[in-house]
Amino acid sequence: xxxxxTGTLYRGNEGMWSWxxxxxxxxxxxxxxxxxxxxxxxVRVSPEAYNxxxxxxxxxxxxxxxxxxxAAIAFHAFNGLRVILVDFSKxxxxxxxxxxxGVIIVWLIIMIAFxxxxxxxxxGG
Amino acid sequence: MSxxxxxxxxxxxxxxxxxxxxxxxxxxxxxxxxxxxxxxLIFGHLFVNLWAGEGVQAxxxxxxxxxxxxxxxxxxxxxxxxxxxxxGTNGLRTIIMDYAEKPGTRMALQMIxxxxxxxxxxxxxxxxxxxxxxxxxxxxxxxxxxxxxx
Ligand code: HEM
Ligand code: HEM
Numbered sequence: 001x002x003x004x005x006t007g008t009l010y011r012g013n014e015g016m017w018s019w020x021x022x023x024x025x026x027x028x029x030x031x032x033x034x035x036x037x038x039x040x041x042x043v044r045v046s047p048e049a050y051n052x053x054x055x056x057x058x059x060x061x062x063x064x065x066x067x068x069x070x071a072a073i074a075f076h077a078f079n080g081l082r083v084i085l086v087d088f089s090k091x092x093x094x095x096x097x098x099x100x101x102g103v104i105i106v107w108l109i110i111m112i113a114f115x116x117x118x119x120x121x122x123x124g125g
Numbered sequence: 126m127s128x129x130x131x132x133x134x135x136x137x138x139x140x141x142x143x144x145x146x147x148x149x150x151x152x153x154x155x156x157x158x159x160x161x162x163x164x165x166l167i168f169g170h171l172f173v174n175l176w177a178g179e180g181v182q183a184x185x186x187x188x189x190x191x192x193x194x195x196x197x198x199x200x201x202x203x204x205x206x207x208x209x210x211x212x213g214t215n216g217l218r219t220i221i222m223d224y225a226e227k228p229g230t231r232m233a234l235q236m237i238x239x240x241x242x243x244x245x246x247x248x249x250x251x252x253x254x255x256x257x258x259x260x261x262x263x264x265x266x267x268x269x270x271x272x273x274x275x
Contacts, residue, residue, distance in 0.1 A: 029209075043252065043256055070175070077168070084161065121181060
């Protein structure tokens with residue numbers, strides 16, 4: 001960890017908080033994926049077993065969970081692309097703050113589109 | 126008085142020169158390449174399973190049978206499984222290295238991580254390739270329509 005309080009992209013502000021959020025969402029998605037592969041494996045047990053478990057994904061409670069999952073994936077994905085741009089593009093490091101706000105805006109657009117769609121699927125209408 | 130020479134930014138600055146291993150370089154690159162591919166795979170997966178049609182409400186055994194009847198979705202899911210698991214496992218390895226300082230704790234956590242990952246990758250791969258869309262003796266009402274067509 002750099003000890004200098006200046007001259008790093010990673011201390012305080014956008015650089016650090018996006019890194020913390022990237023880490024938290026990455027871990028969250030990983031644990032979801034472990035469970036998800038196990039529940040999908042129930043197709044090898046019986047149609048009844050699979051349908052029973054996937055049925056729980058359709059409840060209002062889980063619908064909210066799916067919104068959280070999409071929020072985590074969308075942030076991790078767009079922020080990951082930003083990290084890649086900062087690493088590989090010449091003007092990336094200079095623009096990393098602008099890129100961060102770009103991530104937030106694209107993330108907001110996805111969530112504003114997805115949340116009503118998900119609520120319609122769940123509650124009908 | 127001698128003049129102070131200021132080195133150009135980013136020249137000759139390296140936190141550690143000699144410990145840089147080929148594996149770490151490969152892992153760093155893999156995180157980026159797999160990340161770009163995963164954006165397409167996961168957003169495609171979420172679009173078809175969560176957004177299109179009735180979304181998650183439409184998913185049942187017959188839905189999975191319909192998708193895995195096509196090699197396209199089999200390969201899609203296989204790639205997604207492997208890339209996401211390897212990307213996530215390597216990401217967690219980094220995090221363990223960051224926070225677990227005792228060698229014993231590090232070792233134990235890493236072992237748990239690798240064992241869990243291998244189990245999930247092997248299980249997920251087997252599920253895709255041994256899946257039977259029309260299991261004998263199952264309630265036909267739960268199966269895809271192509272099961273009773275024959
Ligand atoms: C709530 C959101 C999600 C739903 C409803 C969902 C649903 C499904 C369904 C129905 C399948 C069976 C095959 C297919 O349709 O392709 C499946 C398989 C799979 N999903 Fe998802 N999924 C979701 C999120 C995710 C996410 C975020 C990831 C990646 C991180 C993911 C990774 C996978 C993988 C790797 C498989 C193949 C599993 C195997 O090999 O047995 N899914 N998912
Ligand atoms: C959707 C596409 C994805 C993109 C573009 C992406 C991008 C990235 C990148 C570039 C890194 C490296 C960050 C760095 O070196 O500083 C990273 C780290 C990580 N990713 Fe992803 N990723 C994606 C999907 C996933 C998935 C599906 C998982 C879980 C299975 C995951 C879990 C992680 C974890 C745990 C880390 C380590 C975080 C850290 O060291 O702080 N990512 N991701």
